[in-house]
Amino acid sequence: AQRVTQPEKLLSVFKGAPVELKCNYSYSGSPELFWYVQYSRQRLQLLLRHISRESIKGFTADLNKGETSFHLKKPFAQEEDSAMYYCALRLGGGSYIPTFGRGTSLIVHP
Amino acid sequence: GAGVSQSPRYKVAKRGQDVALRCDPISGHVSLFWYQQALGQGPEFLTYFQNEAQLDKSGLPSDRFFAERPEGSVSTLKIQRTQQEDSAVYLCASSPTGNGYEQYFGPGTRLTVT
Numbered sequence: 001a002q003r004v005t006q007p008e009k010l011l012s013v014f015k016g017a018p019v020e021l022k023c024n025y026s027y028s029g030s031p032e033l034f035w036y037v038q039y040s041r042q043r044l045q046l047l048l049r050h051i052s053r054e055s056i057k058g059f060t061a062d063l064n065k066g067e068t069s070f071h072l073k074k075p076f077a078q079e080e081d082s083a084m085y086y087c088a089l090r091l092g093g094g095s096y097i098p099t100f101g102r103g104t105s106l107i108v109h110p
Numbered sequence: 111g112a113g114v115s116q117s118p119r120y121k122v123a124k125r126g127q128d129v130a131l132r133c134d135p136i137s138g139h140v141s142l143f144w145y146q147q148a149l150g151q152g153p154e155f156l157t158y159f160q161n162e163a164q165l166d167k168s169g170l171p172s173d174r175f176f177a178e179r180p181e182g183s184v185s186t187l188k189i190q191r192t193q194q195e196d197s198a199v200y201l202c203a204s205s206p207t208g209n210g211y212e213q214y215f216g217p218g219t220r221l222t223v224t
Contacts, residue, residue, distance in 0.1 A: 004152075043113070044153070044201065044215040086152050096141070096210040097166065100152030 002027040004089050006101035013077050014109050021072040021104045023061075023087030032090040033063055033070040034098065039083045047072075047085070057081070077108045112136070114216035116202050122222045123192045131187045131219045135204030142185050143210060144177055145201040147218070153201050159185060160208050192223045 003026045013019050025031060033050040048056045050063040050070060061072045070087060087101040115134045123129050135142050141160055145153035146169075155169040161182035170177070174193075179185040189196055199220050203213040 009150075043217050044203075046212060088152075096158060097155045097169075098213075100154070102150065102152050 002031070002089055002091065002099050004087050004099050004101035006085075006087055006104050008104045009102070010105045010107070012107045012109065015079055016076050019074050019077040019081070019106065019108075021085050021087075021106060023070045023072065023101060025068050025070065025087075025089050027068070027089065027091065030065075030092040032092060033061070034088040034090070035059070035061055035070075035072050036086040036088060036100075037083050038086070044086070077106075079108045079110055082106055082108045114202055114204050114214050116200075116216040116219050118219060119217060120220050120222075122224060125193060125223055126191055128188065128190045129192055129221065131189075131200050131221070133185045133187070133202030133204075133216060135183065135185070135202070136206075136214055137183075139204035139206050139214075140208050141205040141210040141213075142179055143203045143205075143213060144185070144187050145203070146171075147199040147201055149198070156187070156200075158210065189221075192221075194223050197221055197223045 005024045035047040036044050037047040038044045059074045061070050063070050084103050084105050086103045088098040090098050117132045143158050144156040147153045157167040157177045158165055159179040162179050174190045176188045199218040201218045202216040205213045
């Protein structure tokens, strides 16, 4: 079965520092990868997906099939980036059931 | 417009009681998902509807869990004879597409079984 691993439960950085939230997956096929974010007292929302190859709020993520990773990066963290981040995987070929990682809490200190 | 809403937001149930959790999706959204999120974990898939049809219920943990969406809009997740291990946040998400590619989440219902 597919699995998503977010090795860090908590990541703490200072404002302006680069940030990388790690996500590794186990699946031999071609998955669809997503990052979701949950700000304090707000609902879970989609941040970005690998298929769009987009940058949202300065965040980017590249799918590395060789390393089976989809790390989320931002060159200069802002305090408003503090949130819970979840990596999620869907099997390709029209599968609709996502598998989520356990999440990483990002805290950006002033 | 209004997003996905869920009620109640908080529910405390005594072990053995039945509970019903409601989800109002965004109007016109075809797909509806239910997830269970235990403390410190990510959401785990429970079941999926496309309109009124329940296409997948493979994530329901036991036959005490039952979900319905009779008119293809509002959905109810029912848990019978609640157990302590059912304590979690139950999330509902809806999507405008049949494959649920872009999901919009509700605020969740926090269920505590005592």
